[in-house]
Amino acid sequence: MSNNQGSFVSGLTIGFFAGAAGYFLFGTDKGKKIVKDLEKEWQAARAADPQLTEAIAGEANQEIKASTILRTVKNLIQQIAEQQDEGSKNRKQSTRGKKPVSKKSDTKFKGI
Secondary structure, rough: OOOOHHHHHHHHHHHHHHHHHHHHHHHOHHHHHHHHHHHHHHHHHHHHHHHHHHHHHHHOHHHHHHHHHHHHHHHHHHHHHHHHHHHHHHHHHHHHOOOOOOOOOOOOOOOO
């Protein structure tokens, strides 16, 4: 395979995944919910850290930009981890003490 064909295949692969991610985020209900959640988190991060807006607007120096963005990303990751921990605790609590429900098989179409 020549270099041009390799570049084409790489570009095609990246384009495929970018299109699939775009479709998921903007074309499905679950993706739209994720986008809304990210927008809320972004607004909360901007409100909590005014230096972030300056860093993104290009008004701050490079060191402030990097540290501010890094701190914001760490905070978002921590918040996501906490939400996942809460969700897993809620799932564990909701399944404790419950007996598994046995499903009765439908015999109308038995043998088909």
